[in-house]
Amino acid sequence: MEKFSHLLAFMKQAQLSYLRFFHQGLLVLLVMGFCSCGNGKPTELNLNNLRIGANVTPIREIKPVQDNKTTVYIQGKVEKKAPLIKQRAYQIADLTGKIWVVTNQTNLQVGQDAVFKGRIKYKSIPLSGQEYGEVYLEEE
Incomplete structure (x- = not known):
């Protein structure tokens, strides 16, 4: 019974580690995607006209x-x-x-x-x- 509870605790910890790794990987991919969308030219938006x-x-x-x-x-x-x-x-x-x-x-x-x-x-x-x-x- 003790081995079974250790196995469950290990599986739960592995699942939490997997979720953390998944979220960090997703964040890296998102940042890379945003950075690659630009073509090197500055934006043509005139932000002065968008002031509240x-x-x-x-x-x-x-x-x-x-x-x-x-x-x-x-x-x-x-x-x-x-x-x-x-x-x-x-x-x-x-x-x-x-x-x-x-x-x-x-x-x-x-x-x-x-x-x-x-x-x-x-x-x-x-x-x-x-x-x-x-x-x-x-x-x-």
Whole structure:
């Protein structure tokens, strides 16, 4: 019985060694395959155009516009949220400022990072001879 248990232990150890050897061999083959795919020329991809946030407009640069056709991308953290009828408004903040975004998205949480594409809008609110209007973004 003792010989049988030693035999089982040896077989189990041999199986583990085989699996380790198999995984290491597979890794070597994979690395060799990736290295051999290149033809010696540098890639033609322009990685500068692939930066995350490359087309993002800082919030401080968003100004009221006459036409409602200006589209911008903004990126920031959700600071506040307000329910609207069939929509939501989120106050988004980046390092340069804050802006409200009106959207159909209902699943964003305070503190979450978000990116929006939208049109710049301005709502005029005259009160007692003073202007309290605000620029906001309407998501497309």
